[in-house]
Amino acid sequence: MRDVDVIAPNFKRRLSGVTSTIIQLVPVQNALGQKVVTLGPGLPAILPAMPYRDLVRLWSLPHNGTRRVWHARRNVEMLFALLLRDVLRMPLRILFTSASQRQHSKWTKWLVSRMDAVVATSAKTATYLDVPSTVVMHGIDAERFSPAPDKAALQGRLGLEPNRRYAGCFGRVRHQKGTDLFVDTMMRLLPDRPDWSAIVAGRATPQHVEFENALKEKVRQAGLADRILFVGEHTNINDWYRTLDLFIAPQRWEGFGLTPLEAMATAVPVVATDVGAFSQLLDSDGETGILIPADNLEAMVEAAAPLMDDDARRRQAGENALRHALEHFSIAGEAEKLGAIYARLLGKKV
Known part of the structure; x- marks a missing residue:
């Protein structure tokens, strides 16, 4: 855990668009040196993952000496991160990616207002947010999705x-x-x-x-x-x-x-x-x-x-x-843009 900079939780067992994003993105992020691990069910074993028991180790500082980033994509993942950061006082910064294109509930708006940074997956999505955001559109893994030779x-x-x-x-x-x-x-x-x-x-x-x-x-x-x-x-x-x-x-x-x-x-x-x-x-x-x-x-x-x-x-x-x-729409481009946001939250020079 000392080498981990970013935790990408997946608190949903069934396959969804969010789950698919994590599956495709995390290997590319790690190939770029971003040191991301996943947490939660419903993900393939090939992804780097931390067990729930290692959550207690988030009190200890990572190799960068300051903090880690918790990258939430669902309400429950934001709520859990707030418990870790604000109640248990773990050294975390919370990033939320929003893909929704509808008016958020008061509960969601409150959760989003507590984030350290917010990403919108499109310009349309950004218009539904009441906080500043950075647009980072999803990319595609061109090795996995490619034309059939036969x-x-x-x-x-x-x-x-x-x-x-x-x-x-x-x-x-x-x-x-x-x-x-x-x-x-x-x-x-x-x-x-x-x-x-x-x-x-x-x-x-x-x-x-x-x-x-x-x-x-x-x-x-x-x-x-x-x-x-x-x-x-x-x-x-x-x-x-x-x-x-x-x-x-x-x-x-x-x-x-x-x-x-x-x-x-x-x-x-x-x-x-x-x-x-x-x-x-x-x-x-x-x-x-x-x-x-x-x-x-x-x-x-x-x-x-x-x-x-x-x-x-x-x-x-x-x-x-x-x-x-x-x-x-390369997935490497998406990973690089997220990496710049991680670096800022981690206090690194971009």
Whole structure:
């Protein structure tokens, strides 16, 4: 623990966007010399981690002789850090990353007001904060998310029909995520496009299982159960992106939203609703994909159809998306910007 500068807690067992961010970011941060450890469940064993019993060692000074940074991303993680810093008097500075694009509750506002520094994941997110913040947009791990050298072979290994074209929608299955809009779009488009199928990848938590089952029944009654596939949650989601020819992000609301960026880094063009940071992820001239209004089925159908029907346009958009993601959204760039904030909180010269 003496060598640790930053603790990245993950106080949620189920996979979420925050968890995915930590999994991708921490190895890059450590490669840059930032000395970050994780704390909490739901993370792979390959990440550097501290056990809960080592929390008592946070009273001792680290190698830098001053303090450590606690990088919270959830309310419960901010609250726990305040207990450590303000009640137990541990030498900590607390950084909070906010991805929310909605008015915060009074409780959240109070927690955020007690932070030593705040990061917003997009310019939109920053407008919902009552305290000064630094915008640091998420980046993408281009080694993990990259085009498949042999898409057909990969499709076969994943149990899909090789050489078919696939549209995908990945993420938690629920109304907020717009899974029903994706399904309805595919039910409109697939009957006239026999060489296309669709993939819904993601988990429905217990309160949303009925929603998922209703979608499956709708697909079954339409006779499309063999072409609109519900494949569940997968740890190798990067491989599932590589099977796709088109990605649709149909969210009705989103904080940041990594899925379009993950698709773009895999050279897959995107149709995305104008929520979260999506308008900042896609290029402004529509060369990487198409931005549409949220909760608008007709707009989704009209945007997806020409990309599905024009192989050359779709391939070019995929190439543009890959180049755009690599040039503007590297995960190393995100880590470096966070490192500068850590250094300031640790009292180091940047």
